[in-house]
Amino acid sequence: MKTKHSYCNPEAEVRGGYSVSAQMKQVWNIQLNMLVRLMEVCDKYGLKVTLDSGSLLGAVRHQGFIPWDDDIDVDMPRSDYDKLVAVATKEFTGPFRFQCAYTEEGYYRSHAQLRCDDTAMIIPTEGQRGYDFHQGIFIDIFPTDGIPDNPEERVRLTAEAERVQEFLWMRRYPLHRVLHGWCYRKLRVELGEKAEWEDRRLFSYFEDLFRQYPPEETSTCGHLSLSLSRLKRSMKSFGWYDEVIYIPFEGIQAPVPRMHHEVLERLYGKDYMKPCKAPSMHGEVIIDVERSYTVYLPALRLSYVGVVFMALRNKVGQWLRKSGWRKGR
Known part of the structure; x- marks a missing residue:
């Protein structure tokens, strides 16, 4: 059994004029079970977690998933995120696996994911490049960091982070670098002795770049580990996350910032309550609720x-x- 509970109606249906397939309902139920497990762990250790991005919008506007969404996004303060990483292997055992650079070799995303065993949710370009980490159905767990007030410092931090992350991907996966050998060589030169560090040490340096601006030193927060262009669109106030409330999300009560209106207006504009279909952030994905990603x-x-x-x-x-x-x- 991949899920303990069926939190939303498993049948295909039309929501707001958009057809949601029975398969996507199965995916949603798996993800809802993962979210519930994550909430249990966070509650056990006193960690703050809230819905983020499209999942926050879905909770406020649809009381559940946006009809065309295919995953769940949550947000955690960096300090709480680090505590979650520290207990992850103990708390998350089959069928749900906690995935980050410290729990799985060859995984260098700047955020963590929960994955479901014996399922598939593959971004084709990643499978094609030879990525060998777990690629089952997932939910995203993003750490939120303080953002420096100086725009030049933001550019410096994001540029250094992108160098390190791209180097890690290229060093691990030959197909990832085969057409960009010049870039790999350039990155080796730019990183100097760091290019010889083993993966965990280099990734720890990567994350330390974002720990330089704790909440007491800046009022602005966001996902500093993302690209600069995405960061500019998602800068928020730490104060918006001071208090957490619970609102309906499919069949559960999910945590959101009390000042979710301010967050959503910053992310999506003043008319965020007006549905506007957008493509998945993941593009076309290969989804299978019965067979493992290893088959594909x-x-x-x-x-x-x-x-x-x-x-x-x-x-x-x-x-x-x-x-x-x-x-x-």
Whole structure:
């Protein structure tokens, strides 16, 4: 059994003019069970967690999922997030697995995820690149950090973070770097001796970049570990998260900031209560509630090898033509 409870109606239905399939309802129920388990752990250790982004919008506007959404996003203060990471392997055992750079090799996202065993929720480009971490159905857990007031400091921090993170992905996965060898070599030079550090040490340095601005030193917060462009759209006030309340989300009561209006207006504008269908942040995903992600990865990787081969062939052909070794046709 992947889930203990069915929190929302498992049947296909039309919500607000949008068709929600029975399969997506199964996905939602798995994710709701993961959210409930996360809330139990956070309550046990006195950790603050709230719905975030589209899940917060869904809770306020739809009392549940946005009809076209495919995951759950939650937000935690960095200090509480670190405490959760410290107890994760003890608290999360099958079928739900806590996934971060310290619990699973080859995973370098700046946030954690809960994954469900024996399911699949694969972003195709990641499967194609050879990523070998758990790729079951997930929910996202984002740490919130203080943001420096100085815009130049924000640029410096995000640029250094992007260098470290991209280097980690490239170092681990050959298919990820095969077409960008020049970039990998450039990153090695820029990181200097850090390029020789083992993964956990380098990722710890990556996270320490974001711990430099605790709440008592700045009034602004956000997901500093995201790209600079996404950060600019999501900067919020720490004060908005001072108090947590619970509101309906499908069949459960979910935690949200009391000042959720201010948060949503900052993220989505003044008319956030007006539905506007948007594509998933994850693009097209491969979803299976019955079979493991491991069933799909070999074919995805094979397809990418073919793409890489053709791209390299074209690059070699271009080089030969430019160098005069071969006439263009």
